[in-house]
Amino acid sequence: xxxxxxxxxxxxxxxxxxxxxxxxxxxxxxxxxxxxxxxxxxxxxxxxxxxxxxxxxxxxxxxxxxxxxxxxxxxxxxxxxxxxxxxxxxxxxxxxxxxxxxxxxxxxxxxxxxxxxxxxxxxxxxxxxxxxxxxxxxxxxxxxxxxxxxxxxxxxxxxxxxxxxxxxxxxxxxxxxxxxxxxxxxxxxxxxxxxxxxxxxxxxxxxxxxxxxxxxxxxxxxxxxxxxxxxxxxxxxxxxxxxxxxxxxxxxxxxxxxxxxxxxxxxxxxxxxxxx
Amino acid sequence: xxxxxxxxxxxxxxxxxxxxxxxxxxxxxxxxxxxxxxxxxxxxxxxxxxxxxxxxxxxxxxxxxxxxxxxxxxxxxxxxxxxxxxxxxxxxxxxxxxxxxxxxxxxxxxxxxxxxxxxxxxxxxxxxxxxxxxxxxxxxxxxxxxxxxxxxxxxxxxxxxxxxxxxxxxxxxxxxxxxxxxxxxxxxxxxxxxxxxxxxxxxxxxxxxxxxxxxxxxxxxxxxxxxxxxxxxxxxxxxxxxxxxxxxxxxxxxxxxxxxxxxxxxxxxxxxxxxxxxxxxxxxxxxxxxxxxxxxxxxxxxxxxxxxxxxxxxxxxxx
Ligand SMILES: [Zn+2]
Numbered sequence: 001x002x003x004x005x006x007x008x009x010x011x012x013x014x015x016x017x018x019x020x021x022x023x024x025x026x027x028x029x030x031x032x033x034x035x036x037x038x039x040x041x042x043x044x045x046x047x048x049x050x051x052x053x054x055x056x057x058x059x060x061x062x063x064x065x066x067x068x069x070x071x072x073x074x075x076x077x078x079x080x081x082x083x084x085x086x087x088x089x090x091x092x093x094x095x096x097x098x099x100x101x102x103x104x105x106x107x108x109x110x111x112x113x114x115x116x117x118x119x120x121x122x123x124x125x126x127x128x129x130x131x132x133x134x135x136x137x138x139x140x141x142x143x144x145x146x147x148x149x150x151x152x153x154x155x156x157x158x159x160x161x162x163x164x165x166x167x168x169x170x171x172x173x174x175x176x177x178x179x180x181x182x183x184x185x186x187x188x189x190x191x192x193x194x195x196x197x198x199x200x201x202x203x204x205x206x207x208x209x210x211x212x213x214x215x216x217x218x219x220x221x222x223x224x225x226x227x228x229x230x231x232x233x234x235x236x237x238x239x240x241x242x243x244x245x246x247x248x249x250x251x252x253x254x255x256x257x258x259x260x261x262x263x264x265x266x267x268x269x270x271x272x273x274x275x276x
Numbered sequence: 277x278x279x280x281x282x283x284x285x286x287x288x289x290x291x292x293x294x295x296x297x298x299x300x301x302x303x304x305x306x307x308x309x310x311x312x313x314x315x316x317x318x319x320x321x322x323x324x325x326x327x328x329x330x331x332x333x334x335x336x337x338x339x340x341x342x343x344x345x346x347x348x349x350x351x352x353x354x355x356x357x358x359x360x361x362x363x364x365x366x367x368x369x370x371x372x373x374x375x376x377x378x379x380x381x382x383x384x385x386x387x388x389x390x391x392x393x394x395x396x397x398x399x400x401x402x403x404x405x406x407x408x409x410x411x412x413x414x415x416x417x418x419x420x421x422x423x424x425x426x427x428x429x430x431x432x433x434x435x436x437x438x439x440x441x442x443x444x445x446x447x448x449x450x451x452x453x454x455x456x457x458x459x460x461x462x463x464x465x466x467x468x469x470x471x472x473x474x475x476x477x478x479x480x481x482x483x484x485x486x487x488x489x490x491x492x493x494x495x496x497x498x499x500x501x502x503x504x505x506x507x508x509x510x511x512x513x514x515x516x517x518x519x520x521x522x523x524x525x526x527x528x529x530x531x532x533x534x535x536x537x538x539x540x541x542x543x544x545x546x547x548x549x550x551x552x553x554x555x556x557x558x559x560x561x562x563x564x565x566x567x568x569x570x571x572x573x574x575x576x577x578x579x580x581x582x583x584x585x586x587x588x589x590x591x592x593x594x595x
Contacts, residue, residue: 067560071582075590077560118558120590159500159587160467161413172594176556192594240590244558 041096042128042144049094049102050132050140058141061086062133064093070149075238076123080106080131081116088141090134091117095236097127099199103236109227113186113248116179117229120238122199123149158196158239169267170194173255175274179246187274190244191221193259193267199235216241218260224253312370313339313363318519318528319481321347321458323374325358325367326527329494329575332359332390334431339363341390344485344521345371346478348455351380354403355476355485355521357394360434364394368401379403381453383462384443385487385523386472387414388499389422395441405443406453408464408472412442447474465489468505469497469523477517484517484531492525495574495581496538502546502588503595509539541570545585549592559589 046052065079082088093103103121108114123129126148133141158164172192179188198214219231221243228247252273259267315323324344332338338359345354345367352371358364371379382398384407385391392415399405419440427435445451451462458480465473469488476485488497489508498505513532520531545567552562563585571577 071563072586075559075586077558120559160471162410162471163467174556174593194594238590240594242590242593 042130045094045096045101045130049092053140055132055140055142058131058133058143061141062088062091062131062143064129064131064143064145066129066145066147068146068148070123070147073123073149075120076147076149077118077120078129079116079118082108082133084113084115086133086141087136088133089136092132092134093121094130094132095121095123095127096130097125098122098236099124100234100236102234104234105232107230109222109229111248112223112226112228114229114245115186116246118242118244120242121236122238123147123236125149158198161196164194164196164239167194168196169259169265171257171267171269173257173271178249182246182249185249186246187249188244188246189255190242191255191257192240192242193219193257194240195259195261195267197233197235197237197239197241212262214262216259216261218258219243220256220258221245222256223247224251226253311366312373313358313366315344315367315370315374316527318344318521319478319483322478322481322483323347323370324485324521324527325370327359327390327524329524331576331579332426332429334434337362338390338393338426338430338434340524341388341488342521342523342525342527343367343391344527345379346455346458346460346483347375347377348458350456351378353381353383353453353455353460353476354379354398355383356385356391356487356523357382357398359390359393360430361394361397361437362434364397367394368397380455381406381460383407383453383460383474383476383485384411385474385476385485385489386470387411387418388470388488389426391487391523392440393426393435393438396437396439399441404445405441406445406447406451406462407443408474409446409448410464411446411472411474414470414472415440415442465508465511466504467500468508470500473500473508475512475515477515479516482516482518483528484515484520486512486520486522488523490520490522490529490534491538492522492529492534493575494524495576495579496541496584497580498542498584498587502542502584502591506539506542506546509535509542537573541567541574544570545588546592549585549589550595553589553593559586562589 061083063081070076080091090107092105094101095103106117128144128146130142130144174190176188178184179186195216196214197216213235215235216233221228254273255271257269313325315325318324324342327339327341328336330336330340332340341359343356343358345352352375358367379398379401380403382395382403382405423435447462447464449464453460461477461479463475473487473489475489512535517531519528520534521528522534548566549562563582566585567581
């Protein structure tokens with residue numbers, strides 16, 4: 001953990017703020033951010049977010065799946081996965097042209113057997129999405145996808161703010177049994193959390209000021225005594241965050257989930273050992 | 277746009293019964309002194325315009341939604357504002373060919389740009405804007421996004437001067453407005469097409485202005501709640517209306533029969549997604565195939581079904 005890019009909440013906030021400035025300066029005004037200039041945006045992010053560290057081609061080591069064209073820019077499914085033999089400890093998802101490009105940073109638990117995390121993000125423009133994996137030895141591996149979408153972040157977080165406020169913090173865990181292609185060595189589950197994950201890019205009607213962002217900053221998912229993964233989140237994770245992941249299948253254990261948001265609200269939930 | 281479009285006495289509105297109905301009441305005559313929009317008189321003193329079933333574009337000037345007006349003994353109420361200032365201006369000109377009574381109310385059925393971008397024109401003509409209690413916040417939250425995305429779709433000229441005006445008077449539940457021996461019953465609805473849905477019932481003629489709670493021909497767009505919409509459809513059926521002005525599609529259709537196509541689509545989408553979620557299918561895989569059996573029944577299916585399915589999956593997986 002000492003080599004972690006974000007060592008605490010304040011560091012995370014600082015990085016988000018830096019990212020915000022960088023993107024605001026360089027993002028094209030229209031929705032059609034195309035390839036030209038995309039590389040400079042990414043280079044700026046490498047400097048701001050990754051302290052300019054060199055990056056290796058991540059092909060075969062980390063992989064990122066995302067649709068070429070998003071059906072709903074507020075809910076773009078992305079899948080982050082790692083080659084389990086390469087000792088990747090941390091995965092950082094960066095949506096280059098979003099107002100706050102660092103969408104989330106996942107730290108994979110030691111021996112947890114997590115090789116794949118699927119979530120949903122808001123995508124604000126035609127943009128590259130980068131996935132950076134950090135190995136045990138500090139080496140960074142990068143891969144990317146280009147996604148065509150528009151209007152995700154600036155669009156209001158909630159289709160029904162009144163309903164969202166009523167249900168904040170509710171959680172649901174779905175278990176799918178053996179993960180595909182794992183030969184029964186890993187199981188698969190999906191954690192769902194009710195939270196507006198408000199992007200903060202909406203104007204208050206009365207004050208005409210921007211409503212402060214309200215989103216989940218820290219998430220810990222554990223099973224028994226073992227941490228499966230933790231996440232430091234940004235505003236680009238979609239409303240009602242969802243995480244579908246695999247983990248090492250062994251003796252039945254209860255799940256423990258804890259989430260903290262920008263208003264310092266803590267949501268904790270225990271799910272009993274795998275029902276059968 | 278520059279020329280006044282001749283208005284046919286009978287538009288092709290689908291059911292033969294309605295065609296007969298409309299040939300009796302006719303259409304707004306056009307003297308061609310200035311551009312006017314085509315409004316059908318769908319019942320005595322009740323008028324509706326059918327926008328194009330198309331994505332908003334510079335070619336159609338954002339004229340892609342239905343709207344209408346009702347004339348009472350003392351005043352006029354306009355229901356929805358049209359999708360651009362020129363469209364609204366031509367609608368006001370059409371109203372002026374029918375009556376010189378004041379336009380007292382502009383009633384907005386929900387927040388979407390194609391229904392509210394013309395608001396300014398009616399407000400400037402003296403109308404009080406009436407809408408759901410949730411409309412002001414919903415418009416404020418989306419204002420920047422709507423203006424930016426419509427600048428792309430319609431071109432900047434058609435968006436210049438557009439203001440997303442909040443309601444002067446808001447409705448939470450029901451409200452009756454009197455136009456002079458003519459009562460309009462306004463009602464808000466639990467989140468369905470959006471969280472700002474409001475219907476207007478002209479009690480004299482039994483005409484329901486449903487806004488986008490009723491879609492015909494144009495694929496229904498879910499920007500609120502699929503399950504909420506299915507519930508609202510059950511309640512809508514009980515309204516004492518003989519005909520409806522849908523938010524998209526023909527200017528008028530028989531009621532409650534007009535609810536059937538969208539109910540079928542929404543139920544199909546829900547059934548397909550429920551089965552996919554049950555089977556553990558991922559969002560992207562489920563969204564790619566859900567409601568495929570409905571594709572041939574609708575226009576703009578490919579433009580909106582993937583988004584509907586994506587949003588509905590995220591809603592239904594919590595059930
Ligand atoms: Zn609508």
